[in-house]
Amino acid sequence: MNRVQLEGWFLWFILFWIVVLVGLFAIGGFFMFRKFLKRLPKEDGRSDMDWEEHYVEKTRGLWSADEKVLLEDLVSPVPELFRDVARQKIAGKIGEIAVKEKAPQITEDLIIRGYILATPKRDHKFLRKKLAERKVDLRPYKHLF
Numbered sequence: 001m002n003r004v005q006l007e008g009w010f011l012w013f014i015l016f017w018i019v020v021l022v023g024l025f026a027i028g029g030f031f032m033f034r035k036f037l038k039r040l041p042k043e044d045g046r047s048d049m050d051w052e053e054h055y056v057e058k059t060r061g062l063w064s065a066d067e068k069v070l071l072e073d074l075v076s077p078v079p080e081l082f083r084d085v086a087r088q089k090i091a092g093k094i095g096e097i098a099v100k101e102k103a104p105q106i107t108e109d110l111i112i113r114g115y116i117l118a119t120p121k122r123d124h125k126f127l128r129k130k131l132a133e134r135k136v137d138l139r140p141y142k143h144l145f
Contacts, residue, residue, distance in 0.1 A: 052092030059095035062106045070108060073134070074115050077126050093118035109140075116141055 038048045046054070071091065078086045094114030098106055112131065119127050124145055131138060138145075 051096070052088055055092045055095030055099060056088065059098050059106065062098060062103065064105065067106045067108070067111060070111055071115075074111070074127075074130055077130060090115050090118040108136075112136065112141060116145060 041047050041050075071087065071094075075083055075087050075090065091114075094106060094110055097103075097114050097117070098110055101110075103110060115127065116124070128138065128145075
């Protein structure tokens with residue numbers, strides 16, 4: 001019986017692809033698991049994502065075209081792959097604040113506060129840079145950072 005032995009460049013090629021595929025599966029699994037955890041219901045019977053969707057739906061009529069453009073501009077530094085998820089999370093937080101404060105409409109102030117609260121601390125430097133580009137005074141929001 002003839003045995004084929006892997007040697008030379010083909011061996012390294014196969015080993016390289018094994019490492020790449022295991023890495024890609026691990027990264028994909030990590031993000032799928034995170035989404036799964038966000039979908040698990042909490043004590044109140046709703047998951048984090050359910051609440052985000054609830055607040056977005058409840059405040060849908062409060063958004064004007066200018067505020068939508070501002071939100072799009074603020075999420076523009078987020079990589080395209082994650083932008084929809086980031087937009088949903090940020091809009092959910094903005095909606096939550098608007099509902100709690102019984103706001104008659106979404107304002108720039110609500111958008112900035114919601115964006116700061118919805119953004120992880122590690123990304124605040126990008127947020128500060130983006131707000132500085134728009135010439136937004138950050139002093140009223142210092143306590144949120």
